[in-house]
Amino acid sequence: MKNHFNYQESAFIITVFRISVIVFLLSMFFLMTERSFAATSTTAPVCDPSVNLVSNGSFESPDLTSVVPVTGWDIFESKINGLDWEVSWINPVGAPVVALLELQNGYNAPDGLQYAELDSNWSKAPGLTYAGEATPVSIEQSIHTIKDAEYALNWSFSPLPGYDTTDNVLEILVDGVVLKTNSADGIPLNDIDWVNDSVSFIGTGAVMTVTFRDAGKVNSFGTLLDNVSLNCIDAPVVTKKKSSSSSSGTRTNRNNKIPTLTPTPTVAGLSTSSVPSPIVSAPTPTPLVVAEQVSVVPVGAPDTGAGGTAKSNYPSMFNLLLTPRRLKFS
């Protein structure tokens, strides 16, 4: 009788324990699923044409008016105080360890009050000749792209007045590939001469880098840049294929609500060149990969490793708990 009582009591306790464990595991499972969904929904790139994906594209930060005394220009270290651009010396031999970007406000800017001069300076020394300084820089930013989405990169370029074409050469690159070159003669100019230009490219679904660099004569003068913007202007739309058969599938179209990108016309005095085919003109083009695609995938991509959601082990734990076991009693 006592053994029978102990058996019933033990069985009851074990049953309660099992139920408690199952409730706990279910709670954890739903909590983790909810967090995973929330994380995915907030980090996955979204194609919003109104969003400029470049930070500080107008070079308004750091604020030159905060520099004392104000001389119309100054140099700022890569990615500090809101500069946000990754700055690199094109020829780093003998240059300061941290690359410096020169910002100016002496001429009228096409946007805001400041702009950049990509033939920069090693030091803040107005009035010197800067002879022997390899001052040209490249500046870049990286973004997470949506696979097969179309991106438009826009900017304003001007030669530095008083300096010829060899001193004013701007190259525009995406993932290390030169997509366009601007150059112009500043000798006849008495004032700044901004020209807007643009290129478009197709997202790989990975992180992609846009770069502007000075390709002119090395002398710390020339190649002015401002008003940079990068926008996702057209994302692929996946729709279910209409079919009366039992087979099902999907097809990908572009969102035709977004107008096709049209490069800004070249004006007199500005020379531009570009590589063929980065411009997308057809509504359903074959996606162009401007550089070798890397293994980075958008966060939340299913079963793709990086960024994907790990498979849960909970079902096997449930099976273990629910599997009947023999009870030993003395």
Ligand SMILES: [Ca+2]
């Ligand atoms: Ca500006």
Ligand SMILES: [Ca+2]
């Ligand atoms: Ca130069």
